Amino acid sequence: MDDGAEPIRAELVRAELVRDEQVAREISHPYQQAKALIAVARRAEAAAEPEQAERSIGAITHPQLRAGGFAALALTVAGNGDSARSKRLLGQAELAADSIANTPCREQAISEIARTCAQVGDLPRAEALARSITTEPLRATTLADVASVIAAAGAPDRAASIIHTIDQPRTRARALAETVRTCLDLGDQEQAEQLARLILEPRPQAEALAAVAHHLAKAGEPRRAEQLARSIADPSEQARALAAMAPDLPPADGRRVLAHALVIGHWQLCLPTLLRLEPGALAVLSEELLDTTDQADPA
Known part of the structure; x- marks a missing residue:
């Protein structure tokens, strides 16, 4: 039936x-x-x-x-x-x-x-089609997307070589930053660091280096993580990176790194980490801010 x-x-x-x-x-x-x-x-x-x-x-x-x-x-x-x-x-x-x-x-x-x-x-066909596009902004974004898939497939070197041919600086920086994240997901910190240093735009490079440093800190490599974070040129970005990774370092190293971040960057960048590592510091900061306000406003 x-x-x-x-x-x-x-x-x-x-x-x-x-x-x-x-x-x-x-x-x-x-x-x-x-x-x-x-x-x-x-x-x-x-x-x-x-x-x-x-x-x-x-x-x-x-x-x-x-x-x-x-x-x-x-x-x-x-x-x-x-x-x-x-x-x-x-x-x-x-x-x-x-x-x-x-x-x-x-x-x-x-x-x-x-x-x-x-x-x-x-x-190979994806790359060939992307390169056949003559309109530069579209060609750049297509190459970046193809490179991202290639990196995720386990070929970050090939992805990087494609990214280097992208003429649009922002698109190239975005593609490199995305490939850095992919390398970290694959556990290849060395490749991630190399690609991060190839980013020419300061802010995206700092963010990529910070991501690698944080990953190293979580992986139990505190010295290498700190060294990488300290290589970030912009003081504020360096402070942000150090503060973000401090909780994942051994306690003594975390406090030392956070202290350096407070010296070179604005304290607000470090506040979330500071409250986690040294909760009592909030009272001290509050007193300092109140004293500063009182001195600035005698009335």
Whole structure:
């Protein structure tokens, strides 16, 4: 009974998908049409009807939306373990993108495909597509996103080499900082420190070095952590880094480091840590502030 019912149910699902696709094709608004056809494709993919899923995406009339639809389907397919089909769908996405006459729209579609290639593990193709973008801000952000995925895949050196080709200083700094965090997540403190020192912008570099120092402090390397934090050039940023890592140092080292932070930076930067390590210090600071206020206002 069940054996005979299953083919009937499958045929009913196929008929419903075909009917829904036909209805979606009739929608005149490009975005609404794409939204409806992508919904049909998702249902078809979930129902193990891959041909119907691809046909529905291929029916999207707007080329940029069609490219995005194929890229989204490729990501779903890759998640299901079919890398060969995912790669073929990304090829379909590229064909749709290449048919876009407007350069900014075409390159936006290529950027999306490059990110998807990176997500599904086709890193060489992702990098090649990112480099093919001629609009500099978009090219920079796409390369940064691809580099981030490459770093997370365990190749921070390759990611760094890509980041160095980014011409936008802020985007390059952001990408390096993100790669530093990835290296720390992977437990590679040395690589993280090297990348942090390659950041040219003072504030992002200080924040990256502080993150590495804090990680070292938590990992039980107090001397190296302190040395790295003290290498931060800006006194306020150095004080912030020292204060943040102080609770993770041995008690004597923590108090000494915090004392140095108080000397070189504003006390407010150190207040949260100070209250954790020396709760009684709040009363002393309050008295000092009240005395200063009284002297400044004789009335």
